[in-house]
Amino acid sequence: MKVExxxxxxxxxxxxxxxxxxxxxxxxxxxxxxxKLAERFHLNSAQIxxxxxxxxxxxxxxxxxxxxxxxDHLQKILxxxxxxxxxxxxxxxxxxxxxxxxxxxxxxxxxxxLFDNDKGKIGQxxxxxxxxxxxxxxxxxxxxxxxVAVIAVPAQFAQSVLEEVTKSGIKAVMNFAPxxxxxxxxxxxxxxxxxxxxxxxxxxxxHVNNINGNN
Amino acid sequence: MKVExxxxxxxxxxxxxxxxxxxxxxxxxxxxxxxKLAERFHLNSAQIxxxxxxxxxxxxxxxxxxxxxxxDHLQKILxxxxxxxxxxxxxxxxxxxxxxxxxxxxxxxxxxxLFDNDKGKIGQxxxxxxxxxxxxxxxxxxxxxxxVAVIAVPAQFAQSVLEEVTKSGIKAVMNFAPxxxxxxxxxxxxxxxxxxxxxxxxxxxxHVNNINGNN
DNA sequence: TTCTAATTGTGAAAAAGGTTACAAACAAGA
DNA sequence: TCTTGTTTGTAACCTTTTTCACAATTAGAA
Numbered sequence: 001m002k003v004e005x006x007x008x009x010x011x012x013x014x015x016x017x018x019x020x021x022x023x024x025x026x027x028x029x030x031x032x033x034x035x036k037l038a039e040r041f042h043l044n045s046a047q048i049x050x051x052x053x054x055x056x057x058x059x060x061x062x063x064x065x066x067x068x069x070x071x072d073h074l075q076k077i078l079x080x081x082x083x084x085x086x087x088x089x090x091x092x093x094x095x096x097x098x099x100x101x102x103x104x105x106x107x108x109x110x111x112x113x114l115f116d117n118d119k120g121k122i123g124q125x126x127x128x129x130x131x132x133x134x135x136x137x138x139x140x141x142x143x144x145x146x147x148v149a150v151i152a153v154p155a156q157f158a159q160s161v162l163e164e165v166t167k168s169g170i171k172a173v174m175n176f177a178p179x180x181x182x183x184x185x186x187x188x189x190x191x192x193x194x195x196x197x198x199x200x201x202x203x204x205x206x207h208v209n210n211i212n213g214n215n
Numbered sequence: 216m217k218v219e220x221x222x223x224x225x226x227x228x229x230x231x232x233x234x235x236x237x238x239x240x241x242x243x244x245x246x247x248x249x250x251k252l253a254e255r256f257h258l259n260s261a262q263i264x265x266x267x268x269x270x271x272x273x274x275x276x277x278x279x280x281x282x283x284x285x286x287d288h289l290q291k292i293l294x295x296x297x298x299x300x301x302x303x304x305x306x307x308x309x310x311x312x313x314x315x316x317x318x319x320x321x322x323x324x325x326x327x328x329l330f331d332n333d334k335g336k337i338g339q340x341x342x343x344x345x346x347x348x349x350x351x352x353x354x355x356x357x358x359x360x361x362x363v364a365v366i367a368v369p370a371q372f373a374q375s376v377l378e379e380v381t382k383s384g385i386k387a388v389m390n391f392a393p394x395x396x397x398x399x400x401x402x403x404x405x406x407x408x409x410x411x412x413x414x415x416x417x418x419x420x421x422h423v424n425n426i427n428g429n430n
Numbered sequence: 431t432t433c434t435a436a437t438t439g440t441g442a443a444a445a446a447g448g449t450t451a452c453a454a455a456c457a458a459g460a
Numbered sequence: 461t462c463t464t465g466t467t468t469g470t471a472a473c474c475t476t477t478t479t480c481a482c483a484a485t486t487a488g489a490a
Contacts, residue, residue: 006418006422007476007477008415009476009477010477011414011415011418011419012411012412012415014414014415014418015410015411015414015415016395016411018414019393019394019410033436033437033438034437034438035436035437041395042395042397044478044479045437046439046440046478046479046480046481047477047478047479049437049438049439049440050439050440050478050479052439053438053439053440057438057439059437059438059439060437060438060485060486060487061436061437061438061439061484061485061486061487062435062436062437062438062485062486062487062488063436063437063438063486063487064436064437064438065438077418078414078415078417078418078421079417079418079420079421079422080414080417082421084417084420093311093312093315093316094312094316096308096312097308097309097311097312097313100308101308101309101409104413106410107410107413107414108417109413109417147420148413148416148417148420154317171420171423172416172417172419172420174412174413174416178234178318180231180256180257182257186423188416188419188420188423190412190415190416192407192409192412194316194318194407195230195234195318195321195322196227196230196231197227197389197405197407198318198319198322198324198389199226199229199230199233199293199295199322200223200226200227200229200230200293200405201363201387201389201403201405202293202294202295202299202323202324202363202387203221203226203229203292203293203294204226204387204403205294205299205362205363205386205387205403206293206294206297207221207294208386208401208403222446222447224446224447225447248466248467248468249467249468250466250467259448259449260467261448261449261450261451261469261470262447262448262449264467264468264469264470265448265449265469265470267469268468268469268470272468272469274467274468274469275455275456275457275467275468276454276455276456276457276466276467276468276469277455277456277457277458277465277466277467277468278456278457278466278467278468279466279467279468280468431490432489432490433488433489433490434487434488434489434490435486435487435488435489436485436486436487436488437484437485437486437487438483438484438485438486439482439483439484439485440481440482440483440484441480441481441482441483442479442480442481442482443478443479443480443481444477444478444479444480445476445477445478445479446475446476446477446478447474447475447476447477448473448474448475448476449472449473449474449475450471450472450473450474451470451471451472451473452469452470452471452472453468453469453470453471454467454468454469454470455466455467455468455469456465456466456467456468457464457465457466457467458463458464458465458466459462459463459464459465460461460462460463460464
């Protein structure tokens with residue numbers, strides 16, 4: 001087992017493995033080999049084994065992995081054994097769509113508050129979630145124990161929102177504003193830039209030759 | 216200039232460069248060197264030059280790049296000189312949020328139709344866009360010249376939606392369902408999996424030590 | 431107990447991606 | 461025209477990521 005720095009590519013795959021294991025578990029499978037996993041979900045078996053090896057020896061040679069056992073380990077490794085409390089900044093279409101995104105409600109992420117500057121939105125209730133004034137972020141975040149912030153505001157406000165959020169002690173931020181942001185050390189930022197994805201897709205559309213399938 | 220296969224990492228960066236150039240253009244800058252570009256937008260100058268070199272020689276030694284000229288080239292390379300017509304499948308919260316996503320309206324992507332199976336939604340108008348029955352996708356896609364499909368349906372339906380969409384001749388698909396999909400050759404699929412991003416974020420939250428800032 | 435078949439964990443090779451460093455090219459001033 | 465200073469385009473190098481290949485380990489059958 002290596003204690004080195006784990007790359008984001010690896011953690012992304014861990015999430016995929018977890019999903020696969022849950023599926024197998026739902027089918028009542030008790031054990032699975034890295035080969036079977038790889039074949040069924042179109043992954044690479046050596047990579048699965050290597051990724052897992054970063055965190056310990058979970059398999060049994062000659063047998064494979066115990067599905068439930070490995071699932072539990074992965075959940076723990078990914079920090080999904082604890083609940084996370086999410087605050088979304090920006091109560092526009094995207095923000096409110098995210099507020100009841102299946103993935104949030106599905107896993108251990110509870111959206112507990114929306115924030116906005118628009119007086120018309122503050123005080124409203126969207127789904128199960130109240131909209132607060134963003135200027136009260138720190139206060140609400142503390143009271144509601146928010147540990148993940150989602151930025152869903154226009155690009156020009158994103159950096160200052162991030163600063164504010166960071167100041168209040170949040171360590172994990174997901175950014176949907178199509179702009180790169182600077183973060184302080186110790187804060188993890190993940191940006192999902194739809195503009196980049198779209199434009200990149202457009203590239204492949206006008207170069208249909210060089211396409212190699214997936215992703 | 217190399218005609219090799221261009222990686223997605225490169226096309227993603229091209230989109231970033233384009234954004235930077237537009238910003239410089241708005242400020243009235245006529246030329247820019249790769250060094251200045253890199254410094255200002257926190258990129259790497261050699262990488263910029265290398266990425267551009269895949270498509271031609273756009274710079275002038277001793278001078279740099281002509282901002283407007285390079286912008287136009289990048290737009291062309293990314294296929295953003297033509298308009299794209301987007302159909303979104305799934306008129307739920309996410310689908311409708313995407314329908315008036317700024318990035319779509321902003322760039323050359325027009326959302327021209329939403330599709331759903333829900334009788335209550337079919338025939339409605341959301342923003343500027345009509346909701347059609349998904350079973351009529353091929354027909355509407357042809358009539359409205361849709362060339363990009365966005366999948367915003369629950370994971371269990373995503374694969375069959377993709378098949379249907381592919382059958383109607385669409386070559387570029389963006390998938391928001393948190394599940395990997397299989398595509399036929401010649402179709403470009405880009406999946407944005409929020410569950411993976413969230414769970415990966417969760418990992419870094421419970422391992423706050425190993426954090427190295429950005430992305 | 432010994433043998434066989436399966437499967438892990440991992441070092442070594444290969445591929446992909448990113449950075450450094452510099453010759454070649456050009457602009458502008460002497 | 462020649463010289464100086466700048467900046468590109470790219471070859472060489474380095475790093476990271478992925479894949480290959482196999483010794484080590486285990487379960488179960490003989």
